[in-house]
Amino acid sequence: MKIGISRLHFPVTTLGPGKRIGIWLQGCSIHCEGCISVDTWQFGINSVSLEEVKILLELWLPESDGITISGGEPFDQEEALFGLLQFLRPYEKSILMYSGYSFQQLKTKKEICNGWIDVLISEPYDYKQPQTKALMGSDNQQMHLLTDLGKRDFESSLEKSPEKKLDVQFEKNTVWMTGIPSNGMTEIAEIAKENHIYLHHTQGVIKLQKP
Ligand code: SF4
Secondary structure (H helix, E strand, O other), rough: EEEEEEEEEEEOOOOOOOOEEEEEEHHHHOOOOOOHHHHHOOOOOOOHHHHHHHHHHHHHHHHEOOOOOOOOOOOHHHHHHHHHHHHHHHHHEEEEEEOOOOOHHHHOOOHHOOOOOEEEOOOOOOOHHHHHOOOOOOOOOEEEEEHHHHHHHHHHHHHOOOOEEEEEEEEOOOOEEEOOOOOOOHHHHHHHHHHEEEEEEEOEEEEEOOO
């Protein structure tokens, strides 16, 4: 089976408790205005074998505290997503998933009803909304604790304000930022510019350029 993967990261420390494996799926049909991950929208690219993905994840899983799946839109490739969840579930690590679909649209899905994921953050990103909730980009988004494992790891997040932390990974001339930046990437680029660092960004992708 093939799965569209934008990128895999470990450790991710900004999207849920502990050291988590971050799985960004490729392809999103929702296209929220102001999305910081526009590089994950296109379908039909970065298609890889699910078996290859499992081999890499097996290396990280023993050291990880949980898994965070985002995108792209995970439910836009539901069959591959379910194959991934079937592989991950026996490890008993909390699985947090972001989706831009509404809970109303998702609530009868087997992944939600049958304990395949522990926590769902639903609803599309809305840049016009305030951003006061931990782990969420806009206040219209909702966190659903679906299992006991989800409650154990994420219940305290419901009470918290956003910590506005980012994980940063360098890869050749590209910097990947993982987390939920305040006001998206534009503010980061402006602050960098004040410090004579010039960042060219397409919301999701930032490329370093010498001044
Ligand atoms: S925020 Fe998520 S659901 Fe919305 S366009 Fe971006 S990747 Fe798609």
